[in-house]
Amino acid sequence: MSDSSAISVDSLAKSYGSLHAVDGISFNVQKGEVFSLLGPNGAGKTTTIEILEGLRNKDGGKVSVLGLDPWSNGYELHKRIGVIPQGFKFFDYPTPREAVEYYAALFGAKVDADEILKDVLLDEAASTYFLHLSGGQRQKMGMALSLVNDPELVFLDEPTTGLDPQARRAVWDVIRGLKKEGRGVLLTTHYLEEAEELADTVAIMNHGKIIASGTPEEIIAKYGSGERMSVRGSSALAGYVRANTKLKVDYESGRVTVLLARKEDALAALEAISQSGMEWSELTTMRDSLEDIFVRMVGEESENGISTGGKA
Amino acid sequence: MLSIRRTLADLSVFGKGYVRSREGLFFTLVFPIILIVLFGAIFSGGGGATTVYVQNLDNGPVSTQFIAALNSTTAITLVPVPASDNFSQYLSSHSASEGILIPAGFSVDYSSDPPVPVNVTLYGNPASSTSGIVEGITASVLNSFNLHRANGTAVLSFQAQSIASKSYKYIDFLVPGLIGFAVLTSPMFALVNVSSTYKRDKIFKALSLTPLTKTEWLLSKILWYVFMTLISFVLMVVAGVALFGAQFTLSLGVLPFLLVGPLMFVSLGMLVGTASNSPESAAVVGNLVTFPMMFLSGTFFPVQSMPAYLQSIARVLPLYYVIQGLTNVMIYTNLGSALFDLAVMLVVSAVFFGLAVRFFEWRER
Numbered sequence: 001m002s003d004s005s006a007i008s009v010d011s012l013a014k015s016y017g018s019l020h021a022v023d024g025i026s027f028n029v030q031k032g033e034v035f036s037l038l039g040p041n042g043a044g045k046t047t048t049i050e051i052l053e054g055l056r057n058k059d060g061g062k063v064s065v066l067g068l069d070p071w072s073n074g075y076e077l078h079k080r081i082g083v084i085p086q087g088f089k090f091f092d093y094p095t096p097r098e099a100v101e102y103y104a105a106l107f108g109a110k111v112d113a114d115e116i117l118k119d120v121l122l123d124e125a126a127s128t129y130f131l132h133l134s135g136g137q138r139q140k141m142g143m144a145l146s147l148v149n150d151p152e153l154v155f156l157d158e159p160t161t162g163l164d165p166q167a168r169r170a171v172w173d174v175i176r177g178l179k180k181e182g183r184g185v186l187l188t189t190h191y192l193e194e195a196e197e198l199a200d201t202v203a204i205m206n207h208g209k210i211i212a213s214g215t216p217e218e219i220i221a222k223y224g225s226g227e228r229m230s231v232r233g234s235s236a237l238a239g240y241v242r243a244n245t246k247l248k249v250d251y252e253s254g255r256v257t258v259l260l261a262r263k264e265d266a267l268a269a270l271e272a273i274s275q276s277g278m279e280w281s282e283l284t285t286m287r288d289s290l291e292d293i294f295v296r297m298v299g300e301e302s303e304n305g306i307s308t309g310g311k312a
Numbered sequence: 313m314l315s316i317r318r319t320l321a322d323l324s325v326f327g328k329g330y331v332r333s334r335e336g337l338f339f340t341l342v343f344p345i346i347l348i349v350l351f352g353a354i355f356s357g358g359g360g361a362t363t364v365y366v367q368n369l370d371n372g373p374v375s376t377q378f379i380a381a382l383n384s385t386t387a388i389t390l391v392p393v394p395a396s397d398n399f400s401q402y403l404s405s406h407s408a409s410e411g412i413l414i415p416a417g418f419s420v421d422y423s424s425d426p427p428v429p430v431n432v433t434l435y436g437n438p439a440s441s442t443s444g445i446v447e448g449i450t451a452s453v454l455n456s457f458n459l460h461r462a463n464g465t466a467v468l469s470f471q472a473q474s475i476a477s478k479s480y481k482y483i484d485f486l487v488p489g490l491i492g493f494a495v496l497t498s499p500m501f502a503l504v505n506v507s508s509t510y511k512r513d514k515i516f517k518a519l520s521l522t523p524l525t526k527t528e529w530l531l532s533k534i535l536w537y538v539f540m541t542l543i544s545f546v547l548m549v550v551a552g553v554a555l556f557g558a559q560f561t562l563s564l565g566v567l568p569f570l571l572v573g574p575l576m577f578v579s580l581g582m583l584v585g586t587a588s589n590s591p592e593s594a595a596v597v598g599n600l601v602t603f604p605m606m607f608l609s610g611t612f613f614p615v616q617s618m619p620a621y622l623q624s625i626a627r628v629l630p631l632y633y634v635i636q637g638l639t640n641v642m643i644y645t646n647l648g649s650a651l652f653d654l655a656v657m658l659v660v661s662a663v664f665f666g667l668a669v670r671f672f673e674w675r676e677r
């Protein structure tokens with residue numbers, strides 16, 4: 001593990017009976033970066049993150065968080081990390097302010113409760129019982145509690161699931177704030193745009209395995225089908241372009257699509273279209289978003305029958 | 313390692329939640345009084361001693377002494393039944409449920425050497441609390457006689473003592489019984505619920521990420537329920553005395569029972585709550601543990617009024633020792649016996665507490 005990495009995971013495995021919930025994954029999280037584990041339900045995100053938090057024991061592989069073994073050095077580690085479990089719940093009756101003060105007493109930390117609540121945009125509900133907080137407010141209270149001990153690294157397990165778009169954006173702001181303060185963040189999410197929006201590095205997880213990782217741009221470049229140009233036209237047009245250029249041309253329900261490996265390809269394609277003298281309209285270009293890649297990769301795995309949760 | 317600061321911080325959050333939720337407060341402040349009023353009213357029967365019919369087929373000196381001893385307790389009024397009548401027919405024709413039948417040869421058999429076993433027959437309705445009291449009183453008078461016989465003390469020098477020298481009313485026994493009820497139920501039900509829902513909601517996981525330890529968490533619950541038990545105790549004592557004229561001795565001897573009792577049942581509730589997979593199954597198991605213990609340990613009526621086999625079951629129930637101990641301190645002022653009850657409680661508590669800390673998992677393997 002290099003000095004700059006906050007988390008290192010090597011061939012991590014965890015099974016529940018015959019189900020390989022986490023099936024030999026490896027990744028590194030650099031200090032101060034926002035790292036996102038992106039995956040559908042049951043991918044193994046919570047299992048992974050809870051192993052890193054020292055809340056579950058692993059079956060195999062190596063993990064190191066801030067240089068510590070989370071399971072055997074949990075008590076030490078917990079002083080330096082902040083955590084919001086998935087679907088964060090708390091006692092019914094403390095208010096967010098009391099909850100922050102409670103955590104401060106437990107950690108022996110001197111904190112200004114109101115300031116922390118302001119940081120997570122919860123100051124307006126500082127005196128409402130947890131029981132009566134909205135879903136988004138509860139999530140923000142979880143964030144506030146995770147910050148009481150001034151953590152170097154924050155683990156957020158689906159912090160925005162079930163929130164309305166406005167509350168989600170508020171949580172995003174808080175996460176951006178964490179990064180600005182130099183804290184590392186490990187974030188799990190189902191939401192592509194969330195990972196794309198916040199993460200420096202994304203790992204796409206499915207059936208216990210990481211199927212792609214890198215910066216969002218890297219993933220798009222590596223797994224995306226590249227830039228494409230498409231016009232409305234006939235199959236004859238598609239045939240003409242294919243015959244007169246070296247480009248890869250597809251035809252489907254009235255649209256001719258040309259794959260653009262280099263930007264000169266666009267000019268060549270347009271020239272061929274123009275030379276054909278055939279009807280064409282509606283010129284568009286497009287490229288894969290992370291979402292297209294995610295949906296395709298996760299979908300392909302399911303179609304190929306790998307969806308049983310990873311046989312050994 | 314144990315941190316008082318963390319324990320108190322947890323105690324303060326838990327206590328505030330308890331007060332704010334109101335259900336808890338109802339159990340601590342209102343329920344004890346309701347119980348005393350309810351049971352006191354049902355069983356005090358408008359006051360006055362229970363009427364007990366006695367048929368004496370013996371006529372020797374010992375049986376006369378025996379009847380006198382029974383009579384000296386103002387809790388029962390004895391009505392003699394002629395030896396010529398059929399006793400059980402006589403009882404039913406007088407709509408009476410309590411009766412004592414002294415067999416012929418009682419005095420001779422008692423005094424013979426070696427003694428011949430004598431059976432005094434008690435008639436009663438096992439469901440009635442008065443029968444329990446009659447049985448308890450008769451049993452203790454008989455015991456005194458047996459003791460004197462075994463010690464070779466002259467029968468006629470027998471002095472009515474202990475139970476026979478004082479008069480007890482049902483309400484007197486009811487107060488320690490219901491205090492035992494409070495010691496059992498409020499920590500048990502609360503901890504079964506709290507620990508199973510915290511487990512489901514992953515609140516324990518969240519807490520495990522703070523420096524709070526399992527022992528500190530448990531200790532704070534114990535402190536809270538000791539506090540609640542003390543409040544319930546005061547309320548029940550005051551209500552018992554003010555409303556029904558209950559009589560008992562108040563001494564510092566009750567304190568250890570009010571401290572160790574909650575320790576025992578907080579730990580047991582914790583064990584049941586965390587061993588279960590869901591709050592629903594925890595509630596079922598909790599009820600299975602709590603209700604039989606509650607009824608069999610002498611909360612609502614003295615254990616002495618139960619059939620022998622139930623009495624032997626009662627002796628393995630931890631609550632039995634809480635109520636026995638409190639009764640020994642408050643009613644009989646028999647501190648020696650109370651010490652034994654306390655010793656049993658301490659051992660059981662240590663085991664429950666140890667198991668609770670051991671098996672209560674913050675995390676997942």
Ligand SMILES: Nc1ncnc2c1ncn2[C@@H]1O[C@H](COP(=O)(O)OP(=O)(O)OP(=O)(O)O)[C@@H](O)[C@H]1O
Pocket residue numbers: 016019021039040041042043044045046047048086190309
């Ligand atoms: N304690 C457990 N016992 C048995 N199976 C479990 C346990 N925890 C998780 N699993 C299974 O392991 C797999 C991965 O679960 P995990 O919670 O890690 O997924 P996830 O990626 O967090 O999903 P989600 O997005 O729905 O939260 C799932 O199939 C789940 O059913």
Ligand SMILES: [Mg+2]
Pocket residue numbers: 045046047086157158
């Ligand atoms: Mg999850």
